[in-house]
Amino acid sequence: MIFDILTIFPDFFRSPLEGGILRRGIEAGLISVNPVNLRDFTSDRHRTVDDRPFGGGEGMVMKPEPILKALDSLQISPLDAKVILMSPRGRVFNQSIAAELSVERRLVIICGRYEGVDQRISDHCVDMELSIGDYVLSGGEAAALVVMEAVGRLIPGVLGCEDSARNDSFSNGILEYPQYTRPRRFRGWEVPPVLLSGDHAAIARWRRREALKATLRRRPDLLGKAKLDPEDLRLLDGLKEERP
Numbered sequence: 405m406i407f408d409i410l411t412i413f414p415d416f417f418r419s420p421l422e423g424g425i426l427r428r429g430i431e432a433g434l435i436s437v438n439p440v441n442l443r444d445f446t447s448d449r450h451r452t453v454d455d456r457p458f459g460g461g462e463g464m465v466m467k468p469e470p471i472l473k474a475l476d477s478l479q480i481s482p483l484d485a486k487v488i489l490m491s492p493r494g495r496v497f498n499q500s501i502a503a504e505l506s507v508e509r510r511l512v513i514i515c516g517r518y519e520g521v522d523q524r525i526s527d528h529c530v531d532m533e534l535s536i537g538d539y540v541l542s543g544g545e546a547a548a549l550v551v552m553e554a555v556g557r558l559i560p561g562v563l564g565c566e567d568s569a570r571n572d573s574f575s576n577g578i579l580e581y582p583q584y585t586r587p588r589r590f591r592g593w594e595v596p597p598v599l600l601s602g603d604h605a606a607i608a609r610w611r612r613r614e615a616l617k618a619t620l621r622r623r624p625d626l627l628g629k630a631k632l633d634p635e636d637l638r639l640l641d642g643l644k645e646e647r648p
């Protein structure tokens with residue numbers, strides 16, 4: 405997978421690419437990241453990438469020319485790449501969009517700044533606008549990093565087998581069960597005894613119930629789409645009874 409990142413802050417991506425999952429993918433030759441500086445595609449002395457909005461109003465808008473020139477320089481064919489604009493107006497990113505994008509050969513990610521990007525870029529050059537949630541950011545760079553990490557780890561071979569099995573936990577649509585490690589007793593706080601019992605079936609039942617309980621209490625919105633079997637539904641009925 406090639407990630408081309410169009411940004412006025414190419415250095416923003418330096419240290420995140422030097423460690424973690426993206427670095428592993430890069431070293432294994434499965435991922436390459438190409439930060440493209442939009443200022444390299446300006447032709448004035450001040451390397452201007454923004455201008456005042458037509459119609460008046462606060463703030464500045466990203467000019468279309470540098471973005472279009474940067475896109476042209478990549479010589480992408482529409483068949484082997486998707487162009488994504490990071491924007492608070494986009495579809496809200498989630499695990500199923502990450503999975504959808506992980507099968508692409510190349511993702512071009514445009515990071516907006518200022519009050520936004522000239523709409524003609526969206527209308528004529530972009531395949532998908534993505535938001536990472538309902539909050540204000542000064543630019544799309546941090547959002548682009550989130551997308552790269554979530555997509556990158558789904559590319560076959562990027563994670564070790566142990567980690568890739570753990571993907572399945574969020575993919576079945578509910579929250580994780582709580583985890584504990586040594587010591588058994590810490591400042592008087594005990595680990596749930598069932599986890600020390602050696603009874604693997606009992607442990608699996610306890611974990612499923614705790615996962616359902618956490619989801620019901622914290623993220624009931626997830627239960628509508630989750631893959632639940634009849635035993636899960638029975639457990640949920642019990643949990644709803646005991647709910648404070």
Ligand code: 5OB
Nearest residue numbers: 490491535536543544547
């Ligand atoms: N806020 N997702 C949430 C975003 C965002 C702001 C962005 C881009 C994606 O750019 C300013």
